Amino acid sequence: MNETPALTKNQSLVMSVLSEAKSPLSAYQILDELRPEGLRAPLQVYRALDKLTEHKLVHRIESLNAFVACSHAAEHGGEMVAFAICEACGRVEEFCDPVLQSRLAAWSHEHDFIPTRTTLEIKGRCAACH
Amino acid sequence: MNETPALTKNQSLVMSVLSEAKSPLSAYQILDELRPEGLRAPLQVYRALDKLTEHKLVHRIESLNAFVACSHAAEHGGEMVAFAICEACGRVEEFCDPVLQSRLAAWSHEHDFIPTRTTLEIKGRCAACH
DNA sequence: CAAGATATGTAATGTAATAACATATCTGAC
């Protein structure tokens, strides 16, 4: 069910750039990295990002207008994902928390709200940057 | 301590537009609303939004690149704020939840992360839009 | 092979946010 298909050429290129990045990259930063490989237009990157995001191999960080490779070893289920973003070094840590998830589910249920997607991003300073 | 100063002319204009809006507005939508009052440039709106956001009279919705008037009757303390955003009607509900807040504080403490700002936005369908 | 689906290439445009600089208004010290 819902197998992740093999990546296409552009998807692979974008994925490899994000996998090697130490912090989130904007679509235009990714494009610049890939000009040597022949990419020229933002849309080539955005299309790849759309697919990668759909398959949850990549996540969009809304508060940065940027993208990170998923750091989950295993596949994502339907669970909520959160991010801790260091404002000093730029590093992002991805995490899941069942308590947060169930608390949000409870709020939604109480308020007759049907959630489809949750954005949870904490900005601050990571352990290495105190 | 930290009194909210009286609003300037442009801040008042922007605040009044947001207060009457039924859903979040982009800076450019606000600008269009205020052209009749003489505003002409995005920066006039962005500057007002910066101050209003600083005083927490307005919140930025990161996932929409848009802004809403704060719906808290009382003043904000340092607490975390969350938003439930209806993808059908556009309405946004602002809420606080101590459980979410303490759980995020716990995660941060466990991971030696010093948080400064949290973005929590749930997209979905509100009670009126099932 | 033919037909439909998926992926790619390219140009142009739309939308969001900031930089740089000039001018005006407010506020307190003298």
Next chain:
DNA sequence: GTCAGATATGTTATTACATTACATATCTTG
């Protein structure tokens, strides 16, 4: 009152982020 610093405003240009529209190529599958 007036001078000086701080705050607010006005204006133009530019940068950053994202999508529309259309043409072409490649990959399925009957």
